[in-house]
Structure formats: structure tokens, C-alpha cells
Amino acid sequence: MIDFSIPADLVAERDRVRRFVTDRVIPFERDPRLTAHGPTDELRRDLVELARAEDLLTIQAPKEFGGRGLTHLEQAVLYEAAGWSTLGPVAMNCAAPDEGNMFLLGKIADPEQAERYLRPMLDGHQRSVFAMTEPCGAGSDPAQLNTEARFDGANFTVNGRKWLITGAKGAKTWIIMARLAPSPELAAAGLEPGPTLFLTDGDQPGIVIERTMNTMDRNYVAGHGVVRFDDLVLPRSALLGETGKALRYAQLRLAPARLTHCMRWLGAAERAQHIAIEHARTRTAFGKPIGEHEGVSFLLADNEIALHQCRLTIWHACWLMDRGEQARHESSMAKSFVSEELFKVADRCVQVLGGIGISDETVVEMIFRDMRAFRLYDGPTEVHKYAIGRKILRDN
């Protein structure tokens, strides 16, 4: 039956995560290594060691890899707590894109790949990228994939250009999406052409990181890179999963990855609300605390309602996935609702803070900017509404 209770041990762990973030992670929010391009790898390493020391590192890892094999619902509860600082998920190794990449590798990497690439990621020693988006698309509409791989019978040669590749600079593990061109050699090898994933090392001559883009958000380690694949030669063992199935794998990764984004940002928005409430209680204007002005308290009330609604919809989609459903429709609804609402929450917090709100005197300003970007990550709201609308008309 419908139930919203959280078991006592999960509550206890949530509180422990929250204390960890509050006591150990938040002090790093003023660390200069939290740059305009996000945390540096060095800052990340320091944070990861903090989490390791508290046994809070990569807790979502499958049990066979030494993790706790968290359900999606358990993740929802704990990631929300971790997100109280945008550095929390970095410390606990459950930040994007690594979290989604580890999930995907856990599903489709072969044992050798898992040992070589997944394990060091789970251990917090490596970062990874998921190289899909291209300057002319291939994000919302993956059909526009221009990066091409050619098979010569022995190796693949990849050429193309990607951008908005999160964490590109410094990442050791690369998942690359390319369009595998049909050819006699491919047919002879019994391989399907089409969008295909490859798994390889970042540190090789064919992967050229042209630059790191200057973006509004600051929460990803190493920011977002522009990458060129320049005759990148990959052996057959670099194939991740079956050829021609990259879009299906991307979907497999996306539904839960969207939701973990929602969980972490929910925590961040709660932090913003917490700061705004504190400000509203202590700052006075026109003779009383500004929080006693309905013009302010209604903003906070709207936030309260929005945060509550976001939590519920995340939980619901997680529950579906824990039952084994793909929940594509529900995760799409959740992602579009949550990203739009949390942006409004952050925006209202900025407004409550007034001049302080647009400065880095508090983390609200950074959260606001991250939230703006969130409405575009993993498919802009419009693409989700497009899909939701089509489904409604098809199914009803």
C-alpha cells in the first residue's frame, strides 16, 4: 500500500550523510580550487578521501563491487542529503557524469572492461566522460550524430567533434558515441552499423581536448570540454556493448541519470531555501523582518511547496524503476517538473536575498546558475514535453 515512511536505518544514514556534508564538505565551498570550471581534480581527490574515511564513498556501487547496491529509492533519500552542498556528491563519488557512467558500465561492460575501467571509478580513483553531444546536435536529437567510426577489419578509427563534454579535461575513462559506418569489413565481422559506444582511455593522441568552455554552472569537476577525435584508433575490445545500440544504451543510462540529477539538485535547492529563510528572519525592512512581509513569505511558501512536490515525484519514479520498469515517461515528467521548479526555487531565493543574492556571499548565487543549466542538461524541458505530449496522444 502507498507509504511514505523511510526505515529508521535509512533515516540514520541520511542524517549521517547530512552531517558529513555540513561538517566536512561545506568548508570546501570557499576553497579556491572550486573554480569557474568547477572543482579541480585535486579538490575532488581531497573530498573523495574525506568520504572514504567516513565510509561514504560510492555507496551506490553494486554489491559485487563492494558497494551497498542501493535501490533507486535509497539513492533518492541519500543523494538529496548529499546535495546539500554541490560538493557533497563529488566527495561521495555519486556526481554526474561519473555516477551515470558507473551505472551504465555496471550494466553493459564485459568483465574485463569492468575490472579495468569500472573498478577504479568505483574506488574514486578515476573520472569518466560520456562523449555524446555535438555542436550541431546529437544531444536532444541523437539522430544528428556526426562523429564517425570506420572499421578496417581489425580496428576502428574515430573522427569527429564533440562539445559540452562534461569533465573532459583530466578524465581517464572515456565512453564515446560514434556512428559506425557500414562497410564490407563490418559486415564480414558480423557487426551492425549505426550508433555505437566505445570505452577507452582519455590519455591518447587521438583525443584532443581543444578547450574548456566557459559555462554558467560550476558544479562539474573540470567543467565542459570541446573535444576532437582525430583518427582515434580503437581495438575491437573497445566496443562497449553491441554495435548499433548506442541510443538504446544512452536511454538506459539516461532515465536513472536524470533522476539522480534531480535528487542532488533537490538537496541544493533546499540549502538555498534554508539560507533564504535565515535571511528573511534576520534582515529587516520597513520596520520588521522581511519574512513578515507577505511579499517575501509567499516566495518562501511557494518554495516549500515546490520542494515537497519535487521530492514526491522523484520518489515515485524511483519506486517504478526499483520495480524493474524503465519509467521513461515518469522520469521524463519528473526531470522536466523538477528542473523547472527547482530553478524557480533558486530564483526566489536570490530574490529574497536581494543584493546578496547576486553575489557569492552565499552559495545561492552558484546554485541559481547551476539550476539554470539543469533545465537544459539531459534534454531541455521542451524535448521532454514533446515526448510526453506524444505519449499522451498515442496512449489515451
Add this chain to the structure above:
Amino acid sequence: MIDFSIPADLVAERDRVRRFVTDRVIPFERDPRLTAHGPTDELRRDLVELARAEDLLTIQAPKEFGGRGLTHLEQAVLYEAAGWSTLGPVAMNCAAPDEGNMFLLGKIADPEQAERYLRPMLDGHQRSVFAMTEPCGAGSDPAQLNTEARFDGANFTVNGRKWLITGAKGAKTWIIMARLAPSPELAAAGLEPGPTLFLTDGDQPGIVIERTMNTMDRNYVAGHGVVRFDDLVLPRSALLGETGKALRYAQLRLAPARLTHCMRWLGAAERAQHIAIEHARTRTAFGKPIGEHEGVSFLLADNEIALHQCRLTIWHACWLMDRGEQARHESSMAKSFVSEELFKVADRCVQVLGGIGISDETVVEMIFRDMRAFRLYDGPTEVHKYAIGRKILRDN
């Protein structure tokens, strides 16, 4: 643990309710006895007999009165199904204000009162009113209660004027809120002065129904009346609960009553969405079904998300109440969110329907108007936000 599953038997009962509404109730939506002042008593009686025949009458009644003693969550599931037609809850005797009045009487009526007033209501034979709102307030701000009761040692004499009294005309059972004036006789009787509830019969000379107001909504039997208490003499046995505690009792009634409103309207909004989708699929413009225009399908997608969110927040507040919590804050958040969102849903459905949407060719027009009123019933959204805002600032 968090869970969104509905047990199979409840699903079955929900589907039975839905079929009952679809097959038996909806045909009455075109009955001329559904007037501008809502369904007539005669129409109500016919509908009630339909539900009785299917064993769907007053299913929420306490077990000691022969009902099923539904939990709040069970009500949420079944009332949503009942609300598919605004006549559904009338038929099943779970419409406002009777549903809330029965709930309240079940909590505070003494055995004699329960036998005399509650039982006939549960049996669907009587309608009731909750006479609280007054022309100068006493709705959102009950402190402005002007109707006065004076105690002469034996009887109470009530004088005052009320309006927006739902279902006044023809109601047999009256719950009346009046301010009990302090007096020596009152003190001698050991009674507290202050806001007090009385329970009595509607058919007596001191209760004058001046007129029925013309309102935008059409879903309440007998509409909303203007009432005058003209030296209404009531015996001591007419006291409902303890004197001076009317506001507390009103709150006791309101938290669940707000939620049952949400449940029923959720069903109605789903009906509107269903009709809008059907229209979007079949009506064409500019060379394709209008549902293939994003300008339309995005409206439907927004509705889909809103309906989902409303359901979740209703369930959550119900779950709290089923655990014995008063859930005043959560029911306030749910009521303000749900009423605002469902209004938007209905508004978008009108827009999708175009010219048809503003006519009674479909029930969407009626639902739209009812939803507008819903944002004001049980406290306008602003009063809820006021309360939510105050709580946030107090508690955080």
C-alpha cells in the same frame, strides 16, 4: 519503506467505482435537474439510489455505522475515481459538505445526536450544512464571527446572518457556528463562552433562507444560500461538542475535508484532460490533428505532469493523517497546490477545446468554473500561503 503500490482489491474497487460513474452517473450530466444551483434534491435522491443498489453508498462511513471505515488513503484512491463525474460523489454520498459534516459528527456527536442526525445522513436520506461563513468574514478569518448565541439558563437564542452556506436550501441537518456570549447564566452552567457549534434541524422558523446565491460553480446540491438566524431557539442538547471550541472543531473538520475536495476535483480534472486529449486527436487544423501541434501537445503535457503531482501530494497528506497526524501544514500545502494546479489544468483543457471549451457541449466548461471556485473554498490560496510562510519562519 516508500511505496506507491495500490493493493489489488483496492484497484478492483476503484475500477468498479469508475465503471459505475461512467455507466450509471454520467448520463445524468445532461439531466435538467442539474441546474445553475447544482443538482436538485430530487436528482440527488435518484443518484443515491443508484449507488445504494451497487453498494457504493457512503462507503467511507465508520464501521460501527455499517460503512467500510475507509482510511484517508483509500478515500484518495476511490474519491478520485468517483470524481470522474462531478455527480459521482453526490451519488456515492461523499460530496461536500456532507462528507465533512459526517466526518465531524462521527468525531464529536454524542450517541443521541449520532443516532438522530448522523445515521440518516450516512443512509443518504438527509443533507446537511456547515453554517460558518458570514458576509463580513468568518471564513478565512474565523475571528470575525458575528453570529451570536445567548444562553438564558435553559435555551440558547441565536441571531445572525450567514452566506455562501452550501446546500442550505432543503438541508435537514444543520451545524451552526455562533459566538456564545458570556453571561452569568452561562457561567452558572459551567459553560465556556466563545465560538460554539450547534446541531439542529433545518426546518424551523428561526432559520430563514433568504435566497440562493448565483455562483460560478454548479457542483453542490442546492448551491449556496444566504441564511438568517432570527431568534433561533435551541435547547442545551443542541450543543455539538464543548462550548468555546468551534474553531478547533472546524479545523478538525477542515484538514480532511480539504483533502477530499482535492481528491474529487482531481478526478474531475482528469475527465477534462481525457476530453481534451480526445479532441486534440480528432480535430484538425493547419493540415494535421491539433494534438500534433506542440502549441497544443505542450498544454496536454503540462496537464499530465500537474495531475500526477496533485495525486502524489494528496496521497502524502493522507498517509500522514492515516498515521494519526493532523497534517495541517501538509494539507494546507496540498490544498493550495492542488486547487491552483487543477484550475490550470481545466483552463488549458478549455483552451485546447477552443470555442467548444466555453460552451456546455462538454463538461469541461462546468469543471473549469468549479475549479475557479475551488481556489477559494476552504481558504483562498493566499490564506494558505500566509499560514505556510509563517510556519516556515517559525520552525526553521
Add this chain to the structure above:
Amino acid sequence: MIDFSIPADLVAERDRVRRFVTDRVIPFERDPRLTAHGPTDELRRDLVELARAEDLLTIQAPKEFGGRGLTHLEQAVLYEAAGWSTLGPVAMNCAAPDEGNMFLLGKIADPEQAERYLRPMLDGHQRSVFAMTEPCGAGSDPAQLNTEARFDGANFTVNGRKWLITGAKGAKTWIIMARLAPSPELAAAGLEPGPTLFLTDGDQPGIVIERTMNTMDRNYVAGHGVVRFDDLVLPRSALLGETGKALRYAQLRLAPARLTHCMRWLGAAERAQHIAIEHARTRTAFGKPIGEHEGVSFLLADNEIALHQCRLTIWHACWLMDRGEQARHESSMAKSFVSEELFKVADRCVQVLGGIGISDETVVEMIFRDMRAFRLYDGPTEVHKYAIGRKILRDN
């Protein structure tokens, strides 16, 4: 140079209109002849005589027909004043659809048609309809016109079905849009086939008014009818303008007609705001006038801003049309902005009024419902945005 001043004589006339509406027209708002299907013809006649007595009847009429030949800007100023009561434009004979029909006839009727049909309309003796919209479209997308006219060499025979035909019941003058079928006789007569307008009398057997629809709005005389053309035989002299050009004529009528809608509704929304302000000043809650709660005063402030913005955009589009431009884009922007904003104004007024707002204790409830319909008249907002979006992408 940019200027927002209104000449003194126009100000004086505006104030005279406003006094006329306040003193003479508003008392009729409680007249039972203002029915759910709008004012009756009898009420209209009484109102028209009031305006005639004050020399305020059909003041927009071309000078050659004895009117003042008002510019669009002058109309903007005076219709806004007239709209203070929704009955004001009825009295002054500048309400829809007559106002737009008179405009169109002034442009394209031949002298004989003008004398026979236009003059009695200008004199306030006749009402008219513009029979375009059909159950399957032909409103927003006139390409879906199914009503057909066939030419036999002497007469036209019209068959088809229309709905949402405003003022159908009792209208003497009919403008009918039908698709003129190609035929040898048509070609022989040198006439183009395609959408064509006809001008004829309402009182003839081929025009069957099936019923009057029940709609949300109440501001049109005789409401909206469903009409069947049943072998309606029309002589060649019934052709209005050239054959095949009906869509162009409809556009010619629409751009100004949209704007006069905006002008009149602007006045109505100001009335609603006036009533809401009065309520906010006098009604108290939680210890002070509700207008001193920011939760209320912000709603009124939003209204103030919206009304101001609506007035400015109406004036701008009028100015363009007075310069001889068609202003299709600007009138489209104005109509969509004004209808959406004025609806919000009316909605906020309802909210400020609380329970009163959903009753006919004030005219706000009626204005709210009319405004809802306004968002669909003359093209729903989405159709305007579609056109605006296309233009932007084409022109920039």
C-alpha cells in the same frame, strides 16, 4: 514625436461616455433581461434609445452616414470608457459583432447594400451576424470551410452548418461565408470560385437556427447560435464584395475587430479592478483591511501594471492602423497579450473578492467568464503565437 496626450475634447467626450455608462447603463446590469444568453433584443433596444438620447449612438459611423468617423485611436479612448459596463457598448452600438460588421460593410458593401443593410444597423435598428465558424473548424483555420454555395447561372444555393454564430437568433442582417463551388455556370458568369461572402436577411426559410448554445460568456446579445443553411437561395445581388475573396475580407474585418474587443474588455477589466480595490479597502482580515496584506496588494499592483500595458499596446496598434497600415502582426500581438492579461486581471479580482468573487453579487464574476472566452474569440492565443512566431523567423 512619441506622444501619449489625449486632446481635451476627446478627454471630455471620454468622460461623458463614462458618466453615461455609470449613470444610465449600469443600473441595467441587474435587469433580468440580461440573461445567460446575453442581453435580450428588448433590453438592447432600451439601451440603444438611451444612447441615442445622449447622442452617443454609433459614434464610430463614417461621416457620410452621419457618424463622427472616429479614428482607431479615438475609438480606443472611447470604447475603453464604454466598456466600463459590458452593456455600455451594446447601448452605444459599438459591440461585437455589429461593430465589426458595420466596419466591413462600410468598406465593401455596394451603395444599394449599404442603404438596405448598413444604414439600419448604424441607426441601431438592426443586429447582424458574421456566419463563419463551423463545428469542424473554419474559425482559426478558415481553410476548413465546409459550407458550400452553388451557382446555377441565376442564383446561389447555400448548404452547410455553422456554430458559435454570435447573435444569430433575431439578427436581421446576415453576412455568410461559404465556399463557392467551381462550375461551368460560375465560369460563364466570370466569377471566381472559393470562399465568398453573402449579405442577406436573417428571416428566410433557408436559415434555420437550431438552438442557442449555452456558453460561459454573457456579453453578446442573443448569445451564440447553431445555424443550418438548408437550400438557402440567394440572388446574385447578395454577393458581398468579389467572389473568392472571403478570407481576405475576413482579415480586413478582423484586425480592427480584434482591437475593438481589446478596448471594450480593457474597460471591463478596469471596472473589475475598481471593485476589487474597493473591497480590499473595506474588508478586513487578520486585523487590518485585506488591501494592507501584500498577498492582496501585490495582486492589485499586478493588475495595475497589466491594465497599463494593455492600454499602451492597443493604442500602438491603433496608431498604426490610423496611418493606413494593416497592422496584422501588431494587432495579433495586442490581441494575444491583452486577452491573456485581462483574463489574469479578472482572475485576480475574483481572488481578491474571495467568496463574493464567484457569485454575481458583483459583475466581476461575469467579467471573469467573459474574459475566459475572450482568449478564444478571434483566434485562440496559440494561433496568434503561431503566426507571430512564423513572422519572426521569416523576417529577421
Add this chain to the structure above:
Amino acid sequence: MIDFSIPADLVAERDRVRRFVTDRVIPFERDPRLTAHGPTDELRRDLVELARAEDLLTIQAPKEFGGRGLTHLEQAVLYEAAGWSTLGPVAMNCAAPDEGNMFLLGKIADPEQAERYLRPMLDGHQRSVFAMTEPCGAGSDPAQLNTEARFDGANFTVNGRKWLITGAKGAKTWIIMARLAPSPELAAAGLEPGPTLFLTDGDQPGIVIERTMNTMDRNYVAGHGVVRFDDLVLPRSALLGETGKALRYAQLRLAPARLTHCMRWLGAAERAQHIAIEHARTRTAFGKPIGEHEGVSFLLADNEIALHQCRLTIWHACWLMDRGEQARHESSMAKSFVSEELFKVADRCVQVLGGIGISDETVVEMIFRDMRAFRLYDGPTEVHKYAIGRKILRDN
């Protein structure tokens, strides 16, 4: 009579400004001297010389100082064109806070002050600050002014702390608001106590710039500083205007300064829209240019309407001020409307651009951030609504 025409010579000058910005200024948008704290002084000097060479420097200056003495309406037309690049107003020396400061000095500086401070500013050689806002308020609620000036009979000594002081670092000319303490010496000198303005040089020991704040916006030269007045000693000649009247002077400055903000940002938002349209026309998704998806074109249509409405309300308030009215209410309405709407415009442009929108690949990202801050500059929207609401209730 109402008129929206712009004289041909003003159109020509507007086009000249636009060309200047497009051809000469925009190339500097990629200049590294446009830092996170806004343009450096060095960049500003280069830009100013460009404008000087084209006779476009400080064109608003009073005629007695060699300027053109632009009316507010003329400013509206030209500043909108200048704002096409956020560097345009910097080049033309009509950016905040200098523009407002020059305006104020033109009104209340004595001849000696004008010669010493105003003239070098008009010549583009000096920048200025208006030091009002304090950490605990004194922005929206100037009553909370804590910086204090004491008069010893000869000099004033100022102590206090300010923040969000735009352009503090490097500004030569300082207008400082302080609360003048009552004292016998003050009374003896015949001076009123209370909020008072002082005019002095930035380069003196008593003015300590503690740091430059990191803020979301990037359009002000030298960003926003935190400033301490540490026994700042000022002679009597440093008094700007009369003592005790600082709040009145601040209002005198604010009404037009708010509007010039609106003008410049309107130009910037148009730029963003221009970039978004270009993107919508060229980028494809799901088989067609994204601009042919209504999900995108409706965003652009909303922008088009919003930009139009903003322009109209700016013009209207300017027209009032050109007639000699203070237009406090109308400039308040304009500022709150324009800042909220232009933010939405920028936000929608970001959304249309997708991933590019959150990066500095285009200036849209910078404009978005500037617009967010704009909703807080010169009084947050809520403070304006508070004032508008009070006025409505007082006047109606």
C-alpha cells in the same frame, strides 16, 4: 494626440548608434579586459575614445555643458540602440551609475562642484559612484542608513560601511550618503540633520575599498565594491545640495535612472532575441529547423510581445517625465515590469540556444545573468509592488 512616430533625424541617429555599436563596440565583447568584474577602466577608456571619435560621447549632457540635452524620450530611443551591446553604453558614457550621477549633479551640484566633478565626467575622463547601499539595508529601505557623519563646526567626519557600491574601485568622483548626526555645532551652523549627500574624491585615505564582490552580472565597470569610510574628513564644501535631503535627492536620481536601466537592457534583450532567432533558423532537430517547432517559436513569439510591451511602457514614463512630472508611480511600474519581462526574454533565449545558451559562446549567457541582477537593482520588484499597491489603495 497619441503618437508613436519617431522623427526622421532621431531615427537616423538611432541607426548611427546601432551601427557604431555593431561595427565598433561588439568586437570588444571578446576582449579579455571584459572581466568577471565587468570592463576594466582601461577597456572603458578605449571604448570612450571610439565614441568620442564618432561624436557619440555623453550625448545626453545638458546643452550648457556641450551636450545635446536629450529629452527622456530621445534617450529612450538612443539608449535602446546603444544597449545592443552591454559595452555600448560604457563607450557612449551613458552607463550606470555614471549616467544617473551626472544627471543628479546636473540638478543639484553648485557651479564649483559642477566644474570640478561634473565636467570631467561628462568628458568621459572620470567615473563616479553613488555610495548608498549598506550591508544591513539602506537600499530598498533607506531608513536603515547607518553610515554617520558628524559635524565639528568646520568639517564632517564620516564613518560607516557600504557594499554593492558599483564601480567603487578606481572611481574618482564619489557621492556618499550618510546620516548627519544632530549636534550643537550643526544647529549653530543652521544645518538640518538627517540623510545627507556629500561629493568628494575617491582617492583619499578615509575611503577604504575592502574588496570587489563577485557578482553574477558583468556589465559595470569595476564591478561592485565593499567600502569602509574610516574617519573620512570632508570640508563643508563637500555638501551636495542641502543637508537632510538625501532621500529626496536619491528619488530625484532614481526615477530617471531606473528608466535608463530599462532602455539599455531592452537593447540587450533584443540582441539576445536576435541571436536566438538566428539559432532557431539554422539549427535543426527532429527533421526541421528548431524554429519550426512551436515549442521554440512560441518562446520567440513571447519574447517579441514582451520586448514590444517593454518599449511602450518605457516611452510612456519618459513622456511623462519630459512633461515635467516626477512619474514615480509610472517609473516604478515600468521598472518592475521591464526587469521581470526582460529576464524572461533572456531566459527563453538561453532555452532556445540549448547547451550553447549556458556558455559564453554567445553573449546571451552574460545578458541572462545581468538581467537576473536587474530585477534587484534600483529596488527589487517586490519593493516596487509594495509601493504600487499602497498607491492604488490610497488613490482610488
